[in-house]
Amino acid sequence: MGGNRTAFLLAFLALLLGVAAWSALSYLAPAVKAPPPVELTPNLLPAPKPLAPFVLTDHKGAPFTNERLQGRWTFLFFGYTYCPDVCPLGLSVLSEVFATLAPQKDVSKQLQTLFVSVDPERDTPELLRGYLPYFNPDFIGASGRRDALDAFVRQVGAMYVIHKEAGDDNYLVSHTSTIFLIDPQGRLVGSFSSPLQGDHISATFLKIRTYLKGEEP
């Protein structure tokens, strides 16, 4: 009889342990993030990258800092207004993305596009003010002093090279043509590189948004 009782006690303890382990696991589970869908891996950073404090000047002459990234999904694109092909193309693609997502009000009210000019000598706020509304009246243009601009470009992981000869006012600028995605916490989370296609970017963005939302507590 005594042996039976011991066996029963042991079984009971084992059950308790099992329940405890199960509770602990289910408590910890949300912290273990499911891997992203394979289709998103080309567009997602391995981990979101917080952006260090920066100060640029927007097309209205107001400061554009990290705060302006809070609470919004930001599509970030680098370029310059003297750019004949790549920049109008990228901005047209983003304009299409905005048109595609416009009917989804809960999404579209959270979106913004930031066009950062890497050519502040020519791209004054005034010029950006005339340039961007052509693509979308809500697009934001920004640039800054060379040191502030370079710090921002570098931390995003972009590049640019100004090809200027003395006296040449129509010089060219090479620049990263990738569209970067910043989440509502102001963290760099993904990117889209060429070939840029509006429908692909819209669909992928929605999936990234859903995936990253699942990560939040």
Place this chain on the structure above:
Amino acid sequence: MKKAIGWAIALTLTTLGQAALAEGLSVRDPWVREAPPVAKMLAAFMEIDNAGLGERILTGASCDASAKVEIHDVVQENGMARMVPQASLSIPAQGTRTLAPGGLHLMLVDKSKTLVAGDMVHCTLTFQDGEEVPVMAPVKKATGSAMMDMGHGDMKGMEKGDGKAMEHGKGMEHGKGM
């Protein structure tokens, strides 16, 4: 039977069409991308067909919308787009050269007037042998579905770009692209 007649007509038309172009150069679907009014640069795109048996070399162009026109290509390196001026452009024998968004284009430098969709830009392409081909390119508003068909792989710029040196004031070798 109807199908056979249709084929016969199609064949005849194709043959006639080719005969008409047998010797030379022709330009298909030329267009200039509409740009914001404040934009200084414009880009023109087209397909240049060479029906002849010999290679033809495009050496320059002029348009009535800007004082200067340059032949450019866009090259993607590590996620960075670089414009490469081309001194000339070869149109292979019995072949086609496509100038399209995100790649080869004619850059209209410092536009002389504001152009909107529907306007017409008159250009002249000049070839090495002296032949000049007139082109009437309508201004069109580009849609976002145009492809930037170059470069491969996302996130490239991010992996390799961080911390890379940025050069300022370096001259590009104009005209040495080819």
